[in-house]
Amino acid sequence: MRKRLAATMAAMMVVVAACGNNGGNAPADNAASGNDGAKPTESSKPAETVTIRTTFGTGEISPEQIAEFEAAHPNIKIELEDVDKTKLAAQLATNSAPDVLRIGGVFDLPSYVIRGIALDLTDRIEKSTVIKRDQLLPVANVFRFDGKKIGEGPIYGLPKDWSNDFAIFYNKKAFDAAGVPVPDASQPLTWPEVLDLAKKLTIKEGDKIVQYGLSANEWGKTEPNYNLLMQYLASAGVTVNASDYSSIDFNLPEVKEFISMWTDAVKANIGPNSVNNDQTSGGDLFLANKSAMMINGYWYGGVIRGNEEAIKHIDDFGMLPTPIAPGGKRVAPPGGATGAIINKNSPHPDEAFAFFEWFLGGKPAEDRSKQGWGVPAFSNLLTELPQATEFDKRLKTVLDDESNYSNEFLPVNPYLSDGGWGIFEKYTQPLFFGKSSVDAAVAGMTKDANVVVQEAKNAIK
Numbered sequence: 001m002r003k004r005l006a007a008t009m010a011a012m013m014v015v016v017a018a019c020g021n022n023g024g025n026a027p028a029d030n031a032a033s034g035n036d037g038a039k040p041t042e043s044s045k046p047a048e049t050v051t052i053r054t055t056f057g058t059g060e061i062s063p064e065q066i067a068e069f070e071a072a073h074p075n076i077k078i079e080l081e082d083v084d085k086t087k088l089a090a091q092l093a094t095n096s097a098p099d100v101l102r103i104g105g106v107f108d109l110p111s112y113v114i115r116g117i118a119l120d121l122t123d124r125i126e127k128s129t130v131i132k133r134d135q136l137l138p139v140a141n142v143f144r145f146d147g148k149k150i151g152e153g154p155i156y157g158l159p160k161d162w163s164n165d166f167a168i169f170y171n172k173k174a175f176d177a178a179g180v181p182v183p184d185a186s187q188p189l190t191w192p193e194v195l196d197l198a199k200k201l202t203i204k205e206g207d208k209i210v211q212y213g214l215s216a217n218e219w220g221k222t223e224p225n226y227n228l229l230m231q232y233l234a235s236a237g238v239t240v241n242a243s244d245y246s247s248i249d250f251n252l253p254e255v256k257e258f259i260s261m262w263t264d265a266v267k268a269n270i271g272p273n274s275v276n277n278d279q280t281s282g283g284d285l286f287l288a289n290k291s292a293m294m295i296n297g298y299w300y301g302g303v304i305r306g307n308e309e310a311i312k313h314i315d316d317f318g319m320l321p322t323p324i325a326p327g328g329k330r331v332a333p334p335g336g337a338t339g340a341i342i343n344k345n346s347p348h349p350d351e352a353f354a355f356f357e358w359f360l361g362g363k364p365a366e367d368r369s370k371q372g373w374g375v376p377a378f379s380n381l382l383t384e385l386p387q388a389t390e391f392d393k394r395l396k397t398v399l400d401d402e403s404n405y406s407n408e409f410l411p412v413n414p415y416l417s418d419g420g421w422g423i424f425e426k427y428t429q430p431l432f433f434g435k436s437s438v439d440a441a442v443a444g445m446t447k448d449a450n451v452v453v454q455e456a457k458n459a460i461k
Helices: 009-013 063-072 085-093 105-114 122-127 138-143 172-178 191-201 226-236 253-267 282-287 300-306 310-316 349-361 363-371 379-384 390-405 419-432 438-460
Strands: 050-054 076-080 100-104 150-155 157-159 168-171 203-205 208-211 293-295 317-320 338-342
Touching: 050 100, 050 349, 063 076, 063 349, 063 363, 076 349, 100 105, 100 349, 105 138, 105 150, 105 157, 105 338, 122 150, 122 349, 138 150, 138 157, 138 338, 157 349, 168 172, 172 191, 172 208, 172 310, 191 253, 191 293, 226 253, 226 419, 253 419, 253 438, 282 293, 282 300, 300 310, 300 390, 310 317, 310 390, 317 390, 338 349, 349 363, 363 379, 419 438
Parallel strands: 050 076
Antiparallel strands: 100 338, 157 338, 168 293, 168 317, 203 208
């Protein structure tokens, strides 16, 4: 879960037609086709230079990479545009949105398809010489949507990279400090087992906690959240959604079990939370040997490799498989799978696709794979992932196994979008302070979520 995406209901209120900037025509060739001074024929005119705007940022694509692309495509200029959800919604409403849009697959794609923003790329990908369809991993299907189910139907985009975002990283130094053995990395724990383990790994000196058992992720609190709930329900084999996504019902035993389990974990003080009000980053705690476990995907290995203190004892770190619900099936879904779509109303879809296939399937994809900051969407690039150290090899072994369970996605509602996170927090926070009940929380979530879903559906009609 690299980032929590903000809900944008404003974007649900528009019928979208976006456009990219069009640069001026390239100068005409002065060479005459017959007589000196004669005008060039149409066939001798150079191609029009166009600008393709994208919402990928400078941290994802370098000036050198852009220069490399533009050198190979002299008629295309690439412009990076920094937009937040609110600005993008305004651009979509005024037909001024970029051509290639960076989105999170599972949370964003269905909404973009329903609203007519995403261009169907199936034929282009089938014909591409850069993107090899038979090399795409099943996880790439997170950018497919048939109107009813993520993973089926036309291809609207591709992941830039992905991770098994609900896996568990461990710090053996912290395990040793608590006198607890590191679990077997070949078998997934259940979520109750993870939280029980976290209690054993939490160390106190008097009333002061000197080591936490679990950091929920790099930046968040060790509390239940909506994404974790979705993974738990996917493992349990249930969904809160109606078959046509027209309504949501959180009044399920599995939802109540999840909330109760995590509320107990908050009260047990196994990590930074709203009750103890510890503002320290979970990542800082983990890397400083003050937290034994962290919920994060393969990409977090890049953070460990890049930390000057952690690298000194990198053999103490490793990754455990994604936990499962009690009695549930193994699923290791990406929390979002960051990638891109092409704006359906881009005036330059061919040029946009040239950039799209190069950035997501060409040399930049190979370069990203070698860095190990995420998992490629292509099977042939898996061998490019770092494997120089024992740490790298341990991560790769678990990842290879997890990849067999990464083709099932979080059961999000396309009309709720990211609104589920805020609604979930609104009703779970009072539980930590004994000011509500699980039944009341579930009832409130259901009521608010259905209001959002209905408003979104009405806006699209």
